[in-house]
Amino acid sequence: MIELSTPLSEAAVRGLKVGDEAAITGMLYTGRDAVHKYLHEGGKLPDGVNLSGGVLYHCGPVVIKDAAGNWKCVAAGPTTSIREEPYQWQIIRDFGLRGVIGKGGMGDQTLGACREYGCVYLHAVGGAAQVLAECIQRVPTVHFMEQFGAPEAIWEFEVVRFPAIVTMDAHGNSLHKEVFAASQAELAKYV
Amino acid sequence: MKMLADSLLELVRRTSAEIPDDVHQAILTALEREKHGTIAESAMRIIDQNIALAKQKSQPVCQDTGSIIFYVDCPLGFDQLGFEERAREAVTTATRKGYLRQNSVDSLTGRNDGTNVGPGSPAIHFHQHRLPEVKVRLILKGGGCENVGTQYSLPNTPLKANRDLDGCRKVILDAVLQAQGKGCGPGILGVCIGGDRATGYEHSKQQLLRRLDEPNPNPELNRLEQDIVETANKLGIGPMGFGGKTTLLGARIGMLNRLPASYFVSVSYMCWAYRRQGVRLAADGAIQEWLY
Incomplete structure (x- = not known):
């Protein structure tokens, strides 16, 4: 298990390779469909959100x-x-992201970036x-709640040892390309 | 009718927080099968821990609490409109309590009013039977697995799939290949051979009401189900698409008649977080028995 702390340095990120199991401690920002489209169309990050060296969580x-009026995250898997x-x-290019967490992998453009x-x-x-x-210790705040709705908002999560596996490295x-090619070749034997 | 709304709320809570025993058993078998020290084993271990934690904390197994699909078997004369109202109430309350995510979006405006109630949500399918009892089954199906569902029209030239069971086998296995880990595998397939484009998909989802540990009563379809699972598990896609031994936990295949001109094979992919539960209700709406 490789321990990572945010903000991530370029050296730390370039030291990772496909198949590494990591535990991330620090700050994660959530962002999914609405946030990506908004930033792509030139939208500005809200005050207080700095993605430089940061990790974006899909x-x-x-x-x-909760009863005291604090945010409490009760379920938080990847989309x-x-x-x-x-x-x-x-x-990745414009905001200096060092890590993207999600599921299912991404394509060649992201791999290139x-x-x-x-x-x-x-x-x-x-x-x-x-x-x-369980790894989320605190939810300090949320941005774009009104504009995008709860699932699509930018949530700030303070995490300790959040587990994830490097499946696309720098x-x-x-890993997704490798497994697809190997499974496609294997399937050809059975059909 | 207050009792019915309470029972439906409890059904939603339990469906969202607890994986049925037949599915959990299949997950444990898959965990044992993965090679020690691999990321596939590590993923299956996290999945198993997650199932225990969700049940213990009575919180959603997965944050995507999905499409809310009720299947209701009811006697003649049952008040379907009343049921729909109670179901909407239960869904609204369940969302406020955090059993369900605020998960329903106006497709034109993008607005999410946070209730999970709107056109098409929750979806409720009624089926009359000549018995006095009311059975309500619920599936919560997340968007990640729904997005990898697919429909083939046979013949399919690139896949060399003709209009026969071997052609069906080829396209079903192609669906598994294309899905990779994106539907949160190891997955479970619900498949319909035949029907039209709408009924085919609908019937494929209904296959997911069947338990994983009961064979298909149709011997041909039973053989096909076993073949699909065995073959899929030789492909090495593995949990989450990390590579590994378990790509599918099960396949459930049904059929509908088709038009001579049409030959659809509809595939619904269900993630490992297979949220399905059901209840038999007493006349006053109280829960008499859990069905899974």
């Missing part, structure tokens, strides 16, 4: 307010990342909303 969590493929490369700008794609276990929510390697 996630639409379930968050409720499918490929929907952000048209936008992700640009957000990871290599060029120094970023990795980390795969969290899809559906593991409780195990992952050297042009993608």
